[in-house]
Amino acid sequence: MREYNFGEIEKKWQEEWKNQNLFKTENKVEGKENYYVLEMLPYPSGKLHVGHARNYTIGDVIARYKRMKGLNVLHPMGWDSFGLPAENAAIQNGAHPAIWTKSNIENMNRQLKMMGLSYDWDREIASYTPEYYKWNQWIFKKMYEKGLVYKKKSTVNWCPDCQTVLANEQVEDGMCWRHSKTPVIQKDLEQWFFKITEYADELLQGHKELKEGWPDKVLTMQKNWIGKSYGTEVNLKIIETGENLPVFTTRVETLYGVTYAVIAPEHPLVDEILKVNPSIKSSVFEMKNTDMIERTAEGKEKTGIATGWHVINPVNGEEIPLWIGDYVLMNYGTGAVMAVPTHDERDFAFAKKYNLPLKVVINPIDKKTKEEIVIIPSEMANAFVGTGVMTNSDKFNGISSKEALTKIAEYVEEKGYGERTVKYRLKDWGVSRQRYWGTPIPALYCEKCGIVMENDENLPVKLPTDVEFSGNGNPLETSESFKHAVCPKCGGEARRDTDTMDTFVDSSWYFLRYCDPKNTDLPFAKDIVDGWAPVDQYIGGIEHAVMHLLYSRFFHKVLRDMGLLSSNEPFKRLLTQGMVLGPSYYSNAENRFLYPEDVEIKGAQAFLKTTGEEVQVKVEKMSKSKNNGVDPEIMINKYGADTTRLFIMFAAPPERELEWNENGLAGAARFLNKVWRLVLENKEYLEDKKSIDYSKLTKEDKALVRKLHQTIKKVTESIEADYHFNTSIAATMELLNEMQDFRANILGTEKETTESKKIFREAMINVVIMLSPFTPHFCDELWEEMGNAGKLFTIAWPIYIEELTIADEVEIAVQVNGKLRGTLEVDRSIPKDEIEKMALEIENVKKFIEMKEVMKVIVVPGKIVNIVVK
Ligand code: ANZ
Ligand code: ZN
Ligand code: ZN
Numbered sequence: 001m002r003e004y005n006f007g008e009i010e011k012k013w014q015e016e017w018k019n020q021n022l023f024k025t026e027n028k029v030e031g032k033e034n035y036y037v038l039e040m041l042p043y044p045s046g047k048l049h050v051g052h053a054r055n056y057t058i059g060d061v062i063a064r065y066k067r068m069k070g071l072n073v074l075h076p077m078g079w080d081s082f083g084l085p086a087e088n089a090a091i092q093n094g095a096h097p098a099i100w101t102k103s104n105i106e107n108m109n110r111q112l113k114m115m116g117l118s119y120d121w122d123r124e125i126a127s128y129t130p131e132y133y134k135w136n137q138w139i140f141k142k143m144y145e146k147g148l149v150y151k152k153k154s155t156v157n158w159c160p161d162c163q164t165v166l167a168n169e170q171v172e173d174g175m176c177w178r179h180s181k182t183p184v185i186q187k188d189l190e191q192w193f194f195k196i197t198e199y200a201d202e203l204l205q206g207h208k209e210l211k212e213g214w215p216d217k218v219l220t221m222q223k224n225w226i227g228k229s230y231g232t233e234v235n236l237k238i239i240e241t242g243e244n245l246p247v248f249t250t251r252v253e254t255l256y257g258v259t260y261a262v263i264a265p266e267h268p269l270v271d272e273i274l275k276v277n278p279s280i281k282s283s284v285f286e287m288k289n290t291d292m293i294e295r296t297a298e299g300k301e302k303t304g305i306a307t308g309w310h311v312i313n314p315v316n317g318e319e320i321p322l323w324i325g326d327y328v329l330m331n332y333g334t335g336a337v338m339a340v341p342t343h344d345e346r347d348f349a350f351a352k353k354y355n356l357p358l359k360v361v362i363n364p365i366d367k368k369t370k371e372e373i374v375i376i377p378s379e380m381a382n383a384f385v386g387t388g389v390m391t392n393s394d395k396f397n398g399i400s401s402k403e404a405l406t407k408i409a410e411y412v413e414e415k416g417y418g419e420r421t422v423k424y425r426l427k428d429w430g431v432s433r434q435r436y437w438g439t440p441i442p443a444l445y446c447e448k449c450g451i452v453m454e455n456d457e458n459l460p461v462k463l464p465t466d467v468e469f470s471g472n473g474n475p476l477e478t479s480e481s482f483k484h485a486v487c488p489k490c491g492g493e494a495r496r497d498t499d500t501m502d503t504f505v506d507s508s509w510y511f512l513r514y515c516d517p518k519n520t521d522l523p524f525a526k527d528i529v530d531g532w533a534p535v536d537q538y539i540g541g542i543e544h545a546v547m548h549l550l551y552s553r554f555f556h557k558v559l560r561d562m563g564l565l566s567s568n569e570p571f572k573r574l575l576t577q578g579m580v581l582g583p584s585y586y587s588n589a590e591n592r593f594l595y596p597e598d599v600e601i602k603g604a605q606a607f608l609k610t611t612g613e614e615v616q617v618k619v620e621k622m623s624k625s626k627n628n629g630v631d632p633e634i635m636i637n638k639y640g641a642d643t644t645r646l647f648i649m650f651a652a653p654p655e656r657e658l659e660w661n662e663n664g665l666a667g668a669a670r671f672l673n674k675v676w677r678l679v680l681e682n683k684e685y686l687e688d689k690k691s692i693d694y695s696k697l698t699k700e701d702k703a704l705v706r707k708l709h710q711t712i713k714k715v716t717e718s719i720e721a722d723y724h725f726n727t728s729i730a731a732t733m734e735l736l737n738e739m740q741d742f743r744a745n746i747l748g749t750e751k752e753t754t755e756s757k758k759i760f761r762e763a764m765i766n767v768v769i770m771l772s773p774f775t776p777h778f779c780d781e782l783w784e785e786m787g788n789a790g791k792l793f794t795i796a797w798p799i800y801i802e803e804l805t806i807a808d809e810v811e812i813a814v815q816v817n818g819k820l821r822g823t824l825e826v827d828r829s830i831p832k833d834e835i836e837k838m839a840l841e842i843e844n845v846k847k848f849i850e851m852k853e854v855m856k857v858i859v860v861p862g863k864i865v866n867i868v869v870k
Contacts, residue, residue, distance in 0.1 A: 006640030040540030134460035213573035227425025248333030257361035438500030642775035
């Protein structure tokens with residue numbers, strides 16, 4: 001018998017599948033329903049990591065399974081290939097980002113092919129190609145025409161030495177990543193924004209449609225991110241100017257307790273104040289330059305500046321001081337708050353620090369006595385944030401604070417002091433990036449016409465090649481050919497926008513482009529996309545719960561409103577895969593993470609080979625810094641793609657964490673070898689191809705038939721219910737054990753019948769078919785060994801017969817007047833009257849019916865016999 005040589009087999013089938021164009025998908029196939037399965041497209045960093053391997057294996061198993069279930073499956077792959085790392089590489093070693101990116105894609109493409117994934121490579125897309133980014137520009141323009149794109153000033157990180165904008169990840173401890181001694185400052189620049197806030201409510205409402213198919217935790221994260229708040233905007237009159245200062249509060253019932261007001265350092269009023277009171281200029285400047293992450297960190301001490309100005313609380317006419325505070329954010333609410341230190345933690349801390357007055361307006365109620373507990377402000381150690389009874393609030397005294405929330409809001413509206421509003425935490429999406437490796441923004445600036453979008457026929461606006469990657473400034477600004485352009489409107493001279501788009505734009509609609517990847521007239525044709533969208537099953541990491549998954553939903557809705565497609569949501573079902581964990585080894589003596597090859601493992605302990613020191617072992621998320629990652633390519637070379645895939649699928653359900661261990665891989669390899677031998681050593685049983693005569697089965701035959709059908713059922717149901725592939729594989733392993741027993745104890749013995757052989761053949765066939773989504777090369781090879789043509793990818797998934805999953809022998813309870821008097825072990829096929837006769841013959845039953853009249857006998861087949869006597 002020949003050995004299972006995975007290297008040879010995997011290469012052979014990968015070529016065969018490619019030559020036959022097996023995974024090519026038509027947009028429409030008569031009589032087949034479309035099914036779209038998609039894995040999040042990777043950033044081409046250069047090498048596949050184990051998280052990718054897991055993600056794509058999950059997707060591939062689903063794609064293959066659905067195809068075998070008779071669906072027309074779309075399963076594409078592409079490259080999220082714009083972004084910072086390519087540009088950094090260009091700055092550091094001079095290679096053009098395109099060259100770096102292209103070679104990374106080539107390597108990862110080769111690695112993906114090693115895994116035997118069923119992608120339709122004809123639909124491959126890469127976002128860095130002009131054929132793709134042309135449509136980013138086209139969509140940007142359409143959004144601009146619809147008023148969904150606009151420009152406004154916004155704060156960015158700026159390195160004075162690089163003379164350039166830095167991404168958050170390029171700021172390290174407040175310093176520039178390239179200039180460790182240069183503090184990063186905050187600078188206001190005109191930036192492009194997408195008006196995602198216009199869809200805030202629909203993005204929230206849309207959760208109803210996703211409730212079934214998306215994990216709760218992702219919906220919750222999106223809900224918090226959108227952050228809908230019902231509140232009231234109250235106008236405080238500024239004494240110095242006579243103008244109104246609107247503040248947003250969700251707790252208007254505390255309005256009588258306001259003792260000061262605070263505005264954000266970016267608030268437009270600050271400039272006016274500085275004109276009159278320039279002495280606070282430098283403190284304001286300092287406050288503004290602390291980066292947002294630090295400013296809003298929880299538990300951070302709040303900083304304030306007294307402006308010397310005052311505002312009036314409209315409900316009681318009190319004059320209260322106006323402050324500038326770092327805990328107030330300009331881009332939420334109105335950028336100004338009414339402070340109630342007695343009932344808000346942040347205000348309390350601020351008031352204590354700056355000695356501002358406290359005024360209690362809500363007193364708690366004692367739970368037992370139901371009496372009001374009067375709070376003494378000077379004795380407060382914390383703010384009282386609960387509900388209670390109103391005090392110090394004029395005509396609202398004595399009512400509950402819950403009731404006051406509505407009453408005071410109504411009063412404020414009635415008096416014209418303000419009105420009730422809804423605010424969202426969600427902010428408009430800033431898409432301008434001052435860098436090269438992205439989609440150029442198709443805008444121009446003309447002296448005469450102002451901002452003008454490039455004409456459609458001039459799209460794409462291509463990235464120029466005459467640029468310098470010096471690390472200083474935006475490389476696009478070094479290209480004269482790019483900067484100088486013709487105004488699309490008046491034909492005069494115009495300056496091209498040198499910003500490029502956030503790469504999240506690329507990934508917000510790529511799943512639609514796969515449907516119609518070669519379209520040159522439109523991003524995609526409506527009828528084709530409507531045939532596929534929404535994606536039936538999307539698979540990716542939880543780290544994309546908010547931005548990518550929210551931006552894509554926004555784009556989908558915008559494109560729908562432009563009439564380009566019909567569905568409301570991009571992804572019907574979402575699976576967020578768990579992390580891959582591996583053991584890390586940490587040496588206290590050397591104060592570093594060790595490489596696995598430097599440690600010796602003895603049971604649960606590990607020792608540094610060179611010194612014998614016992615080192616710490618921890619199972620944690622694989623990462624470069626902990627030296628605990630595995631390289632999927634090395635695993636595939638060592639064990640084969642099929643074994644690697646099988647291990648990944650068997651070790652944990654897809655949404656859970658997966659602990660990588662080589663023993664598990666070895667176990668998967670052993671199992672495949674067992675299947676291999678079983679098939680190759682028993683080919684003789686494949687000869688009789690006649691169908692099974694189920695009336696001629698022995699008890700042992702029946703047991704194997706039952707196990708087979710139970711297994712098909714289990715495997716199918718585990719896949720259907722949340723893709724619990726580990727259960728599917730475990731069930732197949734059990735079946736294999738029974739087959740081995742059957743082979744040893746029945747076949748070739750006097751117990752063997754013609755039917756036994758046919759049953760064994762049927763089991764062999766089904767094992768190979770059911771394993772094929774997991775280990776496709778291996779199974780195609782066995783399938784060929786078994787004398788079949790055609791690839792398993794195109795074979796129908798087996799169907800189980802419910803009847804055959806149930807044991808023939810059933811236990812029936814026999815009752816006399818409702819009391820259990822005996823049991824019967826009978827074949828399920830025995831008719832009712834037979835069972836009745838047998839029940840009446842049981843010795844113990846006889847005792848209870850002796851001398852009595854049998855009124856009636858109720859037989860519930862397979863369950864119970866009740867004899868009613870008088
Ligand atoms: C007075 C008050 C009294 C408040 C009280 C709370 C408790 P959510 O629920 O998250 O929407 N706030 C408003 N705008 C702000 C801004 N730009 N920066 C920082 N804080 C701001 O939060 C709304 C509450 O957060 C508002 O209600 C306001 O403080 C504060 F006992 O107003 B509240
Ligand atoms: Zn710098
Ligand atoms: Zn012009």
